[in-house]
Amino acid sequence: MRILIVKLSSLGDVVHAMPALQDIRQTCPRAQIDWVVERGFAPLVRRCAGVDRVIECELRRWRKSPLSAPTRQAWSAFRAELQRERYDAVIDLQGLSKSALVSWLARLAPRGRRYGLANQTEGSSFEAPTRWVADVAVPLPPHIHAVARSRELCARALGYEVPDTESYGLLANADKTQFAIKKEELDVARPNGVVALVHGTSRADKQWPLAHWRALGERLNANGYAVALPHGNDEEQRTAQDIASGLACASVWPRLGLDALTDALAACVGVVGVDSGLSHIAVALDLPHVQIYNFDTAWRTGPRPARPELVEGRQRSVFATPAPSVDAVWQAWLAVSAPERTAA
Numbered sequence: 001m002r003i004l005i006v007k008l009s010s011l012g013d014v015v016h017a018m019p020a021l022q023d024i025r026q027t028c029p030r031a032q033i034d035w036v037v038e039r040g041f042a043p044l045v046r047r048c049a050g051v052d053r054v055i056e057c058e059l060r061r062w063r064k065s066p067l068s069a070p071t072r073q074a075w076s077a078f079r080a081e082l083q084r085e086r087y088d089a090v091i092d093l094q095g096l097s098k099s100a101l102v103s104w105l106a107r108l109a110p111r112g113r114r115y116g117l118a119n120q121t122e123g124s125s126f127e128a129p130t131r132w133v134a135d136v137a138v139p140l141p142p143h144i145h146a147v148a149r150s151r152e153l154c155a156r157a158l159g160y161e162v163p164d165t166e167s168y169g170l171l172a173n174a175d176k177t178q179f180a181i182k183k184e185e186l187d188v189a190r191p192n193g194v195v196a197l198v199h200g201t202s203r204a205d206k207q208w209p210l211a212h213w214r215a216l217g218e219r220l221n222a223n224g225y226a227v228a229l230p231h232g233n234d235e236e237q238r239t240a241q242d243i244a245s246g247l248a249c250a251s252v253w254p255r256l257g258l259d260a261l262t263d264a265l266a267a268c269v270g271v272v273g274v275d276s277g278l279s280h281i282a283v284a285l286d287l288p289h290v291q292i293y294n295f296d297t298a299w300r301t302g303p304r305p306a307r308p309e310l311v312e313g314r315q316r317s318v319f320a321t322p323a324p325s326v327d328a329v330w331q332a333w334l335a336v337s338a339p340e341r342t343a344a
Contacts, residue, residue: 001031006102007093009038011277015284017093018048018168020150025050027160036102043259049169059098083107091157092116092130093150100129115157123300146301168284172266192224198273200236206274208292213243215326221248288336289315294323
């Protein structure tokens, strides 16, 4: 069986689709599974166990100049790559016009079918073409977690029960990481390891106050942790430098690609972050993680237990408005971090 997954963007959405692929691999071990994704997120999809072929596109860039010669050439190459195989199942996990277009362009095997969402779910975008293009439009409960949405859609499309255990299959190599803080210095100064503070987000209303980050960094330093600060643009770099200033043991990482950043996070003992793609990567890596919410939306995108019998796993979300307190985040960190590490 050949299966094509269509999940183009964004970073968090791509991560949330990974458990669905692990379900398919578990129930259909001989299947060939290909994935269409925006080029910027392709390095992460290549780290997802079970993906046979990653088909890159740049729809975000192409639509800015759709008639230019470079765009037409790139589109032609993408279409040829997409249509190289015939698929028994094309599953649109995005639910947007652009993903419906990709699904429509994909070639089907003689008895192949296209599957898509039949309806919108709470907090997620949905556009009618995904239902029009699908040979089978799958209805889902409107109140559903982003991970469960993809898992349920794939299960109903391919005719299996969603497995009890949830796994992302995201592979990392922490041994390849080199920190700005030398390991021998870190072991002496902060023996409990490095905690990454994921402060950057594309939405200002998801940010946590700068003073809160500094206070949290001080507590982590006082309890034997070094602090690492990733960033993805100039503004986030300035914020990282502001947080690091005055902390006893903090490192602002260089700007890293998604594959190197995944390795860097995997080498940390945990992550504290806002609702962002990097925080979702931390969940996928099964790191001790606290995810900060200024809105009551953790039910839809926040961490959840890997098995139903677990009330809480190695990750927790903390919600308050206008923002959670430092104390609330700290207590959550103590709960998810190793039990032998206690507050000063």
